[in-house]
Amino acid sequence: MKAKITLKDIARELEVSISTVSKALKNSEEISRDTKEKVQAFAKLYNYKPNNIAISLKNKRTKNIGVVIPDIVHHFFTTVIRGIEKYANARGYNVIVCLSEESFDKEVINMEMLANGSIDGFIMSLSSETQQKGDFNHLKEVTEQGIPVVLFDRITNEIDCDKVIIDDELGAYMATKKFIEQGKKNIALITTDDYLSVSKARTMGYIRALEESDLGVDESKVLKLPSMEMDEKSIKKFMDSQELDAVLCVNEIFAVYSMRLAQQKGLKIPEDISFIGFTDGLLSKYANPSLTVVSQHGERMGEVSAKMLIDQVESEEEEETYQTKILEPTLVIRDSIFH
Amino acid sequence: MKAKITLKDIARELEVSISTVSKALKNSEEISRDTKEKVQAFAKLYNYKPNNIAISLKNKRTKNIGVVIPDIVHHFFTTVIRGIEKYANARGYNVIVCLSEESFDKEVINMEMLANGSIDGFIMSLSSETQQKGDFNHLKEVTEQGIPVVLFDRITNEIDCDKVIIDDELGAYMATKKFIEQGKKNIALITTDDYLSVSKARTMGYIRALEESDLGVDESKVLKLPSMEMDEKSIKKFMDSQELDAVLCVNEIFAVYSMRLAQQKGLKIPEDISFIGFTDGLLSKYANPSLTVVSQHGERMGEVSAKMLIDQVESEEEEETYQTKILEPTLVIRDSIFH
DNA sequence: TATTAACACGAAACCGTTTTCGTGATGCAT
DNA sequence: ATGCATCACGAAAACGGTTTCGTGTTAATA
Numbered sequence: 064m065k066a067k068i069t070l071k072d073i074a075r076e077l078e079v080s081i082s083t084v085s086k087a088l089k090n091s092e093e094i095s096r097d098t099k100e101k102v103q104a105f106a107k108l109y110n111y112k113p114n115n116i117a118i119s120l121k122n123k124r125t126k127n128i129g130v131v132i133p134d135i136v137h138h139f140f141t142t143v144i145r146g147i148e149k150y151a152n153a154r155g156y157n158v159i160v161c162l163s164e165e166s167f168d169k170e171v172i173n174m175e176m177l178a179n180g181s182i183d184g185f186i187m188s189l190s191s192e193t194q195q196k197g198d199f200n201h202l203k204e205v206t207e208q209g210i211p212v213v214l215f216d217r218i219t220n221e222i223d224c225d226k227v228i229i230d231d232e233l234g235a236y237m238a239t240k241k242f243i244e245q246g247k248k249n250i251a252l253i254t255t256d257d258y259l260s261v262s263k264a265r266t267m268g269y270i271r272a273l274e275e276s277d278l279g280v281d282e283s284k285v286l287k288l289p290s291m292e293m294d295e296k297s298i299k300k301f302m303d304s305q306e307l308d309a310v311l312c313v314n315e316i317f318a319v320y321s322m323r324l325a326q327q328k329g330l331k332i333p334e335d336i337s338f339i340g341f342t343d344g345l346l347s348k349y350a351n352p353s354l355t356v357v358s359q360h361g362e363r364m365g366e367v368s369a370k371m372l373i374d375q376v377e378s379e380e381e382e383e384t385y386q387t388k389i390l391e392p393t394l395v396i397r398d399s400i401f402h
Numbered sequence: 403m404k405a406k407i408t409l410k411d412i413a414r415e416l417e418v419s420i421s422t423v424s425k426a427l428k429n430s431e432e433i434s435r436d437t438k439e440k441v442q443a444f445a446k447l448y449n450y451k452p453n454n455i456a457i458s459l460k461n462k463r464t465k466n467i468g469v470v471i472p473d474i475v476h477h478f479f480t481t482v483i484r485g486i487e488k489y490a491n492a493r494g495y496n497v498i499v500c501l502s503e504e505s506f507d508k509e510v511i512n513m514e515m516l517a518n519g520s521i522d523g524f525i526m527s528l529s530s531e532t533q534q535k536g537d538f539n540h541l542k543e544v545t546e547q548g549i550p551v552v553l554f555d556r557i558t559n560e561i562d563c564d565k566v567i568i569d570d571e572l573g574a575y576m577a578t579k580k581f582i583e584q585g586k587k588n589i590a591l592i593t594t595d596d597y598l599s600v601s602k603a604r605t606m607g608y609i610r611a612l613e614e615s616d617l618g619v620d621e622s623k624v625l626k627l628p629s630m631e632m633d634e635k636s637i638k639k640f641m642d643s644q645e646l647d648a649v650l651c652v653n654e655i656f657a658v659y660s661m662r663l664a665q666q667k668g669l670k671i672p673e674d675i676s677f678i679g680f681t682d683g684l685l686s687k688y689a690n691p692s693l694t695v696v697s698q699h700g701e702r703m704g705e706v707s708a709k710m711l712i713d714q715v716e717s718e719e720e721e722e723t724y725q726t727k728i729l730e731p732t733l734v735i736r737d738s739i740f741h
Numbered sequence: 742t743a744t745t746a747a748c749a750c751g752a753a754a755c756c757g758t759t760t761t762c763g764t765g766a767t768g769c770a771t
Numbered sequence: 772a773t774g775c776a777t778c779a780c781g782a783a784a785a786c787g788g789t790t791t792c793g794t795g796t797t798a799a800t801a
Contacts, residue, residue, distance in 0.1 A: 408756095408757060408758090409757065410757075411756070420757090420758085421759085421760080424758070424759065424760085425759090425760090428759090452757080452758070453756090453757050453758070454756095455756085455757080456756075456757035456758040456759090457758060457759085458758095459756090459757080459758075460757085460758050460759055460760095460765080461758090461759080
């Protein structure tokens with residue numbers, strides 16, 4: 064086992080001072096050509112690499128960014144992470160991922176763990192429990208300490224920081240309007256409780272599209288599940304209870320599952336009943352029929368979030384001016400609706 | 403903005419030395435009751451939290467573990483990460499995720515970045531390019547430096563370290579045998595080139611099951627794709643070229659896609675043709691019909707890997723005895739085969 | 742020859758902890 | 772009064788770097 068070599072080792076071996084070695088490796092003007100060559104050759108030979116921790120301690124920059132998300136086994140979050148990772152890596156940053164698993168306590172613990180010097184900034188999406196409680200003190204504390212935070216997708220207006228979201232209202236509006244244009248009359252919405260910021264916005268888009276049309280809103284055609292967790296029973300009951308010819312779902316799982324229910328009843332998709340979901344994941348692509356979705360562009364969202372965060376981390380002046388980027392959703396047309 | 407408070411700040415404020423503060427906060431016997439109370443109260447009031455970086459530098463432990471995987475938008479890896487994250491977090495570790503994106507170079511760069519003090523150990527699954535090249539020097543360097551490594555799923559025998567895999571050979575064997583028991587005669591395999599350790603093992607299991615039966619192996623019934631990337635054309639061509647009544651696929655995407663091809667030809671699943679895939683993801687669960695799969699128990703794999711790594715990191719003696727844990731795969735029966 | 746600038750390097754502080762060791766003060770026994 | 776523990780605390784080194792500033796040597800200049 065060859066242990067890592069340090070500046071001190073090089074200095075001792077070459078009989079110069081640590082400072083000389085440090086400067087020589089940085090090609091400082093101060094050091095003579097001779098010494099520099101000697102030091103650099105020696106360093107290369109023994110594969111010297113500076114210790115990241117020591118550097119972090121010195122310049123109070125870790126080059127790590129903390130990502131706190133509710134769940135990783137969810138296609139949307141996965142793509143966001145990928146976007147963050149790609150962008151951050153390109154700028155020399157590493158990504159520390161923490162999962163809150165939709166729990167407020169875990170979110171708090173994770174943030175506290177990372178806030179003590181481990182990271183330069185946070186990118187996060189709130190857990191459902193946090194959004195439900197409306198308690199954002201952990202975020203406040205962190206921002207007050209001057210640690211930059213970027214909130215994405217599941218955000219709150221109570222915290223002053225950069226934010227990245229897609230226009231969920233618009234996404235749902237576009238989807239619903241599509242149904243209307245295709246002559247659908249009984250358009251349902253399967254969503255979750257309003258405390259989830261995204262669900263609330265989507266519901267609003269659905270309502271706006273219907274109100275702009277002759278159809279109007281029928282409350283009984285809206286199913287609000289308590290969470291994003293799959294709840295087969297409630298969906299089945301809802302789907303069985305009425306005649307529908309179009310269903311908008313707040314995620315792809317709900318959509319694919321309800322498609323199957325419809326098929327079991329002998330309905331033809333999209334002729335008898337059409338479906339649109341949110342999240343452009345594998346499921347939508349490979350479902351049968353393939354599912355039309357509102358794409359949230361997770362990877363893009365990740366990149367944008369990472370850019371905003373790193374720009375802030377690296378900016379000297381602490382700018383008290385935060386922005387909210389709103390990404391446009393797009394409809395990815397597949398076989399679950401008419402082309 | 404309230405800046406973080408340090409030991410030095412407390413010391414200055416309370417007019418004691420830094421060492422006294424440090425000891426007082428650790429409830430050292432050395433310090434008088436009075437002083438301890440004073441210091442602890444002050445620390446609490448100003449919400450003192452020790453700086454992780456400084457501690458890392460001091461005791462050469464970061465409490466971070468590096469996870470390097472080829473891809474994150476893949477259900478299996480996602481579940482592994484979740485397993486790692488849960489276990490590691492419970493033991494006070496954070497997880498730094500790096501994606502190699504199946505590239506050898508990125509794998510190397512990521513490892514080098516992390517190996518300079520940022521982490522206490524690695525958990526990784528090799529990129530396909532690395533397995534193809536057979537170049538493992540980056541792993542050798544790291545292990546020679548005394549940094550513990552745990553390899554999972556995509557492993558190599560050229561490196562001495564702990565490993566966690568599932569018995570891929572057995573999984574494919576079980577699946578193929580299932581087909582045979584159900585009277586299937588023309589059993590195909592859609593897999594990838596043998597350089598991927600998992601594909602090779604799965605192919606061997608498939609072959610063993612067939613050889614043990616009366617059927618024997620028919621090379622033309624095996625499709626070897628160049629990588630795990632989806633290649634619709636090749637699969638379509640393969641499926642069209644012959645009469646099959648069962649297909650084993652090396653992942654769930656290939657399986658779901660070929661199911662759809664079969665359905666388009668008017669075949670009934672599972673009566674005319676049955677399917678089994680690897681990876682128990684969302685796709686399998688919500689496909690139509692739902693897909694029978696060989697479950698790799700990713701989350702378990704993640705937990706086991708994390709446990710092995712952390713145990714090694716925390717063990718004083720550097721044990722030169724490495725183990726390979728082989729997890730048993732299980733068949734998750736769904737509607738793509740007879741129940 | 743005396744002055745001075747340039748050169749090449751080292752000493753030391755610093756980042757925020759932990760930990761070892763030393764020491765002044767106190768109290769007790771002799 | 773003297774010796775000796777014990778107590779309560781501080782000084783300083785260490786982790787591995789970066790950076791400022793000081794300094795001895797040499798060579799050029801007056």
